[in-house]
Amino acid sequence: NRNTVESLDYEVIENYAYREEQAQRGKLYVGYYVAVKWFLALLTGIGTGLAAVFINISVENFAGWKFALTFSIIQRSYFAGFVIYVLINLILVFSSVYIVTHFAPAAAGSGIPEIKGYLNGLDIHGILLFRTLIGKIFGSIGSVGGGLALGKEGPLVHTGACIASLLGQGGSSKYHLSLRWLQVFKSDRDRRDLVTCGCAAGVAAAFRAPVGGVLFALEEVTSWWRSQLMWRVFFTSAIVAVVVRTAMGWCKSGKCGHFGSGGFIIWDTSDGQEDYSFEELLPMAVIGVIGGLLGALFNQLTFHITYWRRNYLHKKGNRVKIIEACLISVITSAISFGLPLLRKCNPCPESDHDSGIECPRPPGMYGNYVNFYCGKDKEYNDLATIFFNTQDDAIRNLFSAKTIHEFSAQSLLTFLVMFYTLAVVTFGTAVPAGQFVPGIMIGSTYGRLVGMFVVNFYKKLNVEEGTYALLGAASFLGGSMRMTVSLCVIMVEITNNLKLLPLIMLVLLISKAVGDAFNEGFL
Amino acid sequence: NRNTVESLDYEVIENYAYREEQAQRGKLYVGYYVAVKWFLALLTGIGTGLAAVFINISVENFAGWKFALTFSIIQRSYFAGFVIYVLINLILVFSSVYIVTHFAPAAAGSGIPEIKGYLNGLDIHGILLFRTLIGKIFGSIGSVGGGLALGKEGPLVHTGACIASLLGQGGSSKYHLSLRWLQVFKSDRDRRDLVTCGCAAGVAAAFRAPVGGVLFALEEVTSWWRSQLMWRVFFTSAIVAVVVRTAMGWCKSGKCGHFGSGGFIIWDTSDGQEDYSFEELLPMAVIGVIGGLLGALFNQLTFHITYWRRNYLHKKGNRVKIIEACLISVITSAISFGLPLLRKCNPCPESDHDSGIECPRPPGMYGNYVNFYCGKDKEYNDLATIFFNTQDDAIRNLFSAKTIHEFSAQSLLTFLVMFYTLAVVTFGTAVPAGQFVPGIMIGSTYGRLVGMFVVNFYKKLNVEEGTYALLGAASFLGGSMRMTVSLCVIMVEITNNLKLLPLIMLVLLISKAVGDAFNEGFL
Ligand SMILES: Nc1ncnc2c1ncn2[C@@H]1O[C@H](COP(=O)(O)OP(=O)(O)OP(=O)(O)O)[C@@H](O)[C@H]1O
Ligand SMILES: Nc1ncnc2c1ncn2[C@@H]1O[C@H](COP(=O)(O)OP(=O)(O)OP(=O)(O)O)[C@@H](O)[C@H]1O
C-alpha cells in the first residue's frame, strides 16, 4: 500500500524547446488537437450523464424493491419485515464496503477534496484510476441503496472526474482498453482541464443543474481558470443536461422499473409559496443562524471522528472497516424501522382534492402520508413518512406544499437528532459517501420546524412549511460547506423555483457568516 | 480636454514597510477596516438599487406620458400626433446629449468597456467622477425615454461602478461631499474590489438578476478574483434585489405614475411552452447560427462606424455631436411612427378568454394588439405593436405566449431590418447607451420569425412563438457579446423560466461558436 503524494506541473514553460515544438507542428495538428479536446469534453459529458442515469436507476430500483417487499411482508408480520429490511440493507452496504476495501480503496468518501487537491496540483495515488471509477459507481449504489445516511452526489463528482481523466489518457492501459488516437494530451494541464469538465459534469448530472455544475467547478474545485475553459465546461454541462433529459424521457414509459417519478433529485417547489412578506424575514434569518451553528458543529464533529478513524480505527485493516460499515448499517436500519413503530399514528387531514395528495398514500407509490403500523385505514405515521423512506422521497415530502400540519414537531425533532447523529457517524466509513443529500435532509427538518412555528404564529394562509424546509436545507449546506454562488444556483435549479432566490441568498449569507465564526468550511 | 491614461497598481507589495505597517495597526483597526468594507458594499447595493429604480420610474413615466399624449392626439389628427411625438423625443434626446457633451463627456456610451479597463488596471480619465454618475443617470433617462434604439442596462453597470468608486473615496471632494470617516481605503485594490461590487450591483439592478450580476462581474469585467471578493459581490447583489423588490412593492399601489406593470424588465415567460421535442432542436440550432452571423456582422459594422466617428465626425466638436444625436432621434421617431402607418391593419383573432389578452388593447394600457391607424374597432396594427411602443413592451409582446399569428412575417422582417440599422447607427452617439435591450429586440424578432415557421411547419399545438423569440434574443446577445454563463443566467432570471435553460445553453454555444469564427466579441 504505497501512499505517495506526487505533485503535478500545470505551468506551461514557454522555453525555446516548447516554442520550437509548437512551430514544428502544422496547423492541421493544432486543429486536430483542439477537435480532440472538444470531442473529449463531449465524451466526458455523455459518459458522466450515463453513469448518473445508471446509478440513479440502480439505486431507485434497489430501494423501491426493498420497500415494496418490506411493506408487503409487514401486512402479516412486522418482525419478519424488520428482519428482511435489515438484511437487504446489510447486504447492499456489505457489497459496497467490500468493493471499496478490497478493490478500490480510493473510492471511499466523497472524493471531492481529493479532486480539489488534484486540480490544484496534488496528485494523490489512485484517485483517478479505472478501478476507482468502477468502485465509486457500484459502491455508491450499495451504500445509498442500503439506506445509509449519505448521498450519491459527491461520488458522482468524483465519477465525472475519473471518466474525464481516463478519457484524457485514452483509456486504461492496465485493462487493455487504451485508444492510441486519443492520446494527444501531453501535459498535465490538458488533463486537468478535462478533469475540471468532469467535475462540472458530475454536479450537473447529480443535481440536474447544468449552470450549478459550471459554477461549482469555478467556485469550489479549481483555482486555475481561463475564460476558454469556462466555455468548454459549459459545453460539457449542457451535454449532460441533454443526455439526462433523454434518458428520463426514455424511462417515462416505464422501462426503468421503479425509476420514474422519484429518483434524480428534482424537488419541484414551483407550485409552492408565491410571495413572502417582510415579517417572514426574521424567522428566515433565524434559520440562517441555526444553519450556521449546526453546520459548524457538524464540521467540528466529523473532523474529530475522521481524525480518530484515520489514526486509530482504520489502521487496523479492512476487516475493521467492513465490520464498522455493517454495524452502522444495522443501527441505521433498526432506527429507521423501529422509531416509527413507537410513534402514534395521526388521523388523515380532511382530503383536499385540489392538492391531489392522497392520505394515506396508495400502496406501492411514493409520496406523503405513509401508512405504517397504523390501526385504522385513514391514518398515517408522520415519522415513517420521512424516516422509513428513501432520502429523496423524504426530502420531497419535507419540501411539499399544501401539506401544512403533516408533521408533528415531536417527530421532526426526533428525526433531526437521530439523523444528524447518523450522518456524523456514517461520514468517514469506507464507502462512497456524499454530504449534500444528508445535509439537505437535516436542514429541511429544522427548516420545516421553523415553518410550523411561522404558520402558527403569523396565521397567514400564504405561508408554506415547505418553503421553510427548503431554506433550512440551503442554510445547513451553507453552514457546513460554505459554498455561496454555486450552492445558490444549485438550490434554485433542483427546486425549479426562481422566486425564492433572494431568500436563499439571504439565508446563505447568514449561515456562512455564522459558520465562518467557528471553523473552516469543508467539502 | 486632457486625455491621459494612467495605470493602476493592484499588486500589494509585501515588503518590509508594508508588514511593519500592518503589524502596527491594532486588531481594532483591522476590524474597523473590514466593517467599512462591508458597509460600503451595503451602501453600493442600496445606492445602485435606488438609482435603478429612479431611472426606471423616470423612463417609464416619460415614455408612458409621451405615448398617452400621442394616442389622445391622433384621435383627431395623425399629423399633429406625429409632430408632438417627434418633438417630445427630440427634447428628451437633446437634453441627454447636451448633458453628456457639456457636462459629463465620460458618460457617453455604455461604459462597460471603460469599467473593464479600469478593473484590469487602466485608469481612463473621468470615468468614475461624480459628474459622470449624474450625467449617466439623467442622460440615459433622456436617451431611453426619447425612444432611441439603445438600452439603459449598460449605463446602469457604469452607474453602479461610479457609486461604488465615489463611496470608496468617501464622496467627491470637488462638490464638498466628502466623508472623512469613510476614507480608510488606501490602495487601488480596495477601490477596485468595491467597483467590482458596483458592477455586479448594476447588472443585478438592471435585469433584476442577482446571480446574473455576480456572474457578470466574474466572467466579464474582472480578471482579478478572489473567493473572498465573490462573497462580498454576492452580498451586494442580494442587497440590490431586496431594495428593488421593496421599491416595486411600494409602487404597486400606483404611487409611481405610469411605472407599474411595465418597467424593470422582467419578461415573464413562465406560463409559456412547457416542453420541447427533438425535432425542434433543428430550428433552434438555426436560430443559433443566425444569431452568430447577425451578431458578428453587428460587431463589424459598429466597429467601423465607431472608428469613423472617433477619428472624423466627433473631432469636429460638441455641436456636431448634438446635431448627430438630434438627427438620429428625428429619423427614429419618423420611422417608428411612419412605418406602422403604411401597414394594413389585421382583424383581431377570435378572442380567447383563457389567455386574458384583449384585442385591441384598451386605451392607456400596455400590451399586445395595438390599435393604430385602423379603420374598424376590432382591428390591430401588428407593426405598431412592436415599433410604436417602448422597447420593454415590444419585447414583452414578442415573448408573449398564446398570441400565435399575432405578427405577420412581413412586419417582423421590416422591423428587423429597420431596427438593426437604427441600432448600428445609434451606437456610438454621444449619449449613454446600452446594447442589451436593442440586442434582445433584434434577436427576438428573427426568433419569432423562425417560431412562426416552426408553428406552421410542425403543426403542433405546444410550440409557442414566444419561446423562439426568447431563444433568438439569447442567440443575438451570444453572437455579439460572446458572454456565456452570465448571459445564460441573466436570460433565465429575466424570463423567470428555468425550463428553457438547456435550450438557451445550446443556442448560446452555437451562436458564440459561429460568431467567434468571424471576429472578437465586444461589450
Ligand atoms: N495519456 C497521457 N497523457 C499525458 N499524461 C499522462 C497520460 N497518461 C498518464 N499521464 C501522466 O502520467 C502520470 C502518471 O500516470 P498514472 O498511470 O500513474 O495515472 P494516475 O491516475 O496518476 O495513477 P497513480 O495514482 O498510480 O499515480 C499522471 O499524473 C499523468 O499526468
Ligand atoms: N480615498 C481614496 N483612497 C484611495 N485611493 C484614492 C482615493 N481617492 C482617490 N484615490 C486614488 O487616486 C487616484 C486619483 O484620483 P482622482 O481624484 O483623479 O479620481 P479619478 O476618478 O481617477 O479621476 P480622474 O479621472 O480625474 O483621474 C485614483 O486613481 C485613485 O486610485
Ligand SMILES: [Mg+2]
Ligand atoms: Mg499518478
Ligand SMILES: [Mg+2]
Ligand atoms: Mg484618475
